[in-house]
Amino acid sequence: MTMMTEAEAKKVLDKVLSLAKADQCIVQLTGGREGNIRFARNTVSTSGEVSDLQLVISVAYGSRNAAVTTNDLSDASLAAAVKRVQELAKLAPENPEFMPAIEKQKYKASDTFAQSTADITPADRAQAAADSLEPSRKKGLVAAGFLQDNIGFVAHANSNGVFGYQKTSGVDFTCTVRTEDGRGSGWVSRNVDDFKRMSTAKASDIAIQKAEMSVDAKALEPGRYTVILEPVAAAGLINMMLGGFDARNADEGRSFMSKKGGGTRLGEKFFDERVNIITDPWHPDVPVLPWDGEGLAREKLDVVKNGVVNYLNYSRYWAKQKEKQAKALPGNLIMSGGKKSLEELVKGTKKGILVTRTWYIRMVDPQSVLVTGLTRDGTFYIEDGKIMYPIKNFRFNESPITMLNNIEELGVPERIAGDEAAVIMMIPPMKIRDFNFTSLSDAV
Amino acid sequence: MARYDFYFTRLMYESGDWDVDQRMPSNILHSLVQYTTLRVDPVERIVALSDPVMLEAPFCYLAGHKLVQFTEAEAANFRQYVANGGFVFVDDCNHDIDGLFAQSFERQMAQLFGDDELKKIPNNHLLYRSFFEFDGPPTTSVELNGWGDDLVHDYLKAIVVRDRIAVLYSNKDYGCEWDYDFRNKRWYAVDNTRFAVNIIMYALGG
Numbered sequence: 001m002t003m004m005t006e007a008e009a010k011k012v013l014d015k016v017l018s019l020a021k022a023d024q025c026i027v028q029l030t031g032g033r034e035g036n037i038r039f040a041r042n043t044v045s046t047s048g049e050v051s052d053l054q055l056v057i058s059v060a061y062g063s064r065n066a067a068v069t070t071n072d073l074s075d076a077s078l079a080a081a082v083k084r085v086q087e088l089a090k091l092a093p094e095n096p097e098f099m100p101a102i103e104k105q106k107y108k109a110s111d112t113f114a115q116s117t118a119d120i121t122p123a124d125r126a127q128a129a130a131d132s133l134e135p136s137r138k139k140g141l142v143a144a145g146f147l148q149d150n151i152g153f154v155a156h157a158n159s160n161g162v163f164g165y166q167k168t169s170g171v172d173f174t175c176t177v178r179t180e181d182g183r184g185s186g187w188v189s190r191n192v193d194d195f196k197r198m199s200t201a202k203a204s205d206i207a208i209q210k211a212e213m214s215v216d217a218k219a220l221e222p223g224r225y226t227v228i229l230e231p232v233a234a235a236g237l238i239n240m241m242l243g244g245f246d247a248r249n250a251d252e253g254r255s256f257m258s259k260k261g262g263g264t265r266l267g268e269k270f271f272d273e274r275v276n277i278i279t280d281p282w283h284p285d286v287p288v289l290p291w292d293g294e295g296l297a298r299e300k301l302d303v304v305k306n307g308v309v310n311y312l313n314y315s316r317y318w319a320k321q322k323e324k325q326a327k328a329l330p331g332n333l334i335m336s337g338g339k340k341s342l343e344e345l346v347k348g349t350k351k352g353i354l355v356t357r358t359w360y361i362r363m364v365d366p367q368s369v370l371v372t373g374l375t376r377d378g379t380f381y382i383e384d385g386k387i388m389y390p391i392k393n394f395r396f397n398e399s400p401i402t403m404l405n406n407i408e409e410l411g412v413p414e415r416i417a418g419d420e421a422a423v424i425m426m427i428p429p430m431k432i433r434d435f436n437f438t439s440l441s442d443a444v
Numbered sequence: 445m446a447r448y449d450f451y452f453t454r455l456m457y458e459s460g461d462w463d464v465d466q467r468m469p470s471n472i473l474h475s476l477v478q479y480t481t482l483r484v485d486p487v488e489r490i491v492a493l494s495d496p497v498m499l500e501a502p503f504c505y506l507a508g509h510k511l512v513q514f515t516e517a518e519a520a521n522f523r524q525y526v527a528n529g530g531f532v533f534v535d536d537c538n539h540d541i542d543g544l545f546a547q548s549f550e551r552q553m554a555q556l557f558g559d560d561e562l563k564k565i566p567n568n569h570l571l572y573r574s575f576f577e578f579d580g581p582p583t584t585s586v587e588l589n590g591w592g593d594d595l596v597h598d599y600l601k602a603i604v605v606r607d608r609i610a611v612l613y614s615n616k617d618y619g620c621e622w623d624y625d626f627r628n629k630r631w632y633a634v635d636n637t638r639f640a641v642n643i644i645m646y647a648l649g650g
Contacts (some may be wrong), residue, residue: 056589103515221509222586222620223465223623224467224624225619256631270631293484364585365633367633368632368633369631370630370632372585377472397585397586399631401631402628402631403625405627405628405631406625406628434467434624434625436624438586438588439586439618
């Protein structure tokens with residue numbers, strides 16, 4: 001069984017810690033089940049389940065450290081793994097940025113596990129795919145999609161007495177619907193932790209509507225337009241600025257938070273006053289583990305308050321260099337929004353462009369977070385509060401920093417995870433002025 | 445004595461769309477205030493090319509996507525302004541050498557000044573050193589469309605009169621590149637409007 005209880009996991013971790021004779025030992029045990037179903041050209045193509053465990057043992061002698069990985073938890077295997085990792089650590093060169101194992105932490109549990117996701121059967125996945133496929137088939141459209149669910153546990157411990165255990169779950173769904181002639185395309189993406197909150201039928205309906213509406217796209221002249229970015233389209237850009245919140249990147253000049261001549265711009269106002277971003281592992285819509293990859297206890301923090309950047313992440317090593325306090329790396333970002341739905345934002349727009357998705361986004365200049373990418377799967381022209389007609393896709397050259405200065409209005413935030421988000425996020429739909437489209441794209 | 449050393453004049457012309465890149469002039473004017481000691485009129489002046497008032501402007505801007513075919517009055521003023529030592533910056537919003545604006549504007553220049561007067565200028569021209577240092581015309585983001593078929597023009601063209609540029613002509617779509625709220629300039633690692641300062645300082649005799 002690859003799903004373990006807290007007591008079962010602790011027993012394995014304690015065993016490893018008792019075997020280790022190095023100066024310090026850090027152990028992490030993860031396991032669980034991942035299930036998926038994939039469909040393309042209106043039919044299911046693959047489906048499967050993977051169950052696995054992973055034990056990572058990391059030890060150090062002074063600042064020489066090494067790690068080994070195994071999924072065999074027998075006594076003999078654990079003894080061999082500990083012996084091996086100790087040999088490797090002694091051979092390793094000294095790590096100039098070595099940091100000793102963390103001290104004992106206090107974790108406040110977060111609600112990261114939903115039983116409904118654990119109860120998913122292959123038949124449920126087939127039904128979820130059918131709910132997406134049938135309406136597409138009926139309309140003579142072509143659907144492709146992927147549903148992936150996971151449940152698991154994460155347990156970690158170290159030779160300073162740290163111990164944490166928590167169960168997790170998540171479900172991701174994406175669906176692309178095209179017209180038969182390939183001229184219309186719609187796309188949707190959904191992420192939930194609780195399978196009960198996932199409706200592939202409702203999600204696919206959006207992709208279907210967009211596919212039907214996006215045929216016969218007209219070309220608009222590239223230039224600066226007022227845009228309404230759906231939450232996932234906005235997340236694609238916001239995701240690209242997260243590296244800028246790293247203190248070392250800022251201190252070493254690689255970030256929008258770098259100050260000319262050295263230092264950081266912490267405490268400066270970068271965005272429109274309506275931009276408020278927090279991280280909170282216990283947030284009911286986007287709960288995440290109450291510790292980060294190193295085991296540091298996460299806390300609720302202001303990242304951006306009224307447009308002012310109040311937070312930079314100091315890794316333990318960098319905090320020591322700069323005599324700052326190291327804090328856990330946030331596992332989620334929650335951006336505040338307004339009360340309006342996407343439809344209401346459209347209704348209040350005299351002239352603008354509705355963007356379903358931002359895609360293939362690449363960094364042009366990290367210091368100004370200038371990025372380039374393309375719109376896809378449903379881009380529409382809005383006039384007098386109505387969607388008038390589909391338009392050809394654009395390439396954009398824009399910075400999320402500028403974008404968050406050019407806010408006209410924010411809507412109700414939605415949960416975003418997966419390819420568009422390095423960490424799980426709540427992001428509102430945004431109406432942004434002067435968004436910079438630089439050329440046309442022939443893709444649908 | 446004039447109250448201003450510089451004011452920005454946009455030329456209206458009848459054949460095409462002159463009203464493009466609306467935020468660009470205030471952005472450029474902001475750069476002039478920031479970098480130079482010029483006394484700058486903060487308001488863009490929009491003047492018909494057919495109006496003799498344009499003959500007094502220290503600098504004119506003409507741009508668009510569509511047909512350029514001057515009326516008689518427009519052609520007469522354009523020719524007169526150039527002969528008087530004026531400076532017109534012409535920017536092709538299509539950033540495409542085969543576009544309608546490029547083809548018709550180049551034809552118009554040939555009609556006014558002769559077939560070969562609009563020529564490429566060298567990338568070590570004084571224009572590129574008149575305020576900031578450049579090693580040729582800076583590339584715009586609209587030229588780099590990311591598909592590997594980039595249309596990057598690594599030159600500018602000009603009509604030169606008595607060793608001075610009278611008509612500076614760009615297929616690079618600088619107007620679009622500089623068309624943003626000047627307040628957002630502070631987020632750029634390198635301000636991309638610096639080349640506009642060079643153009644204007646050159647136009648004023650720098």
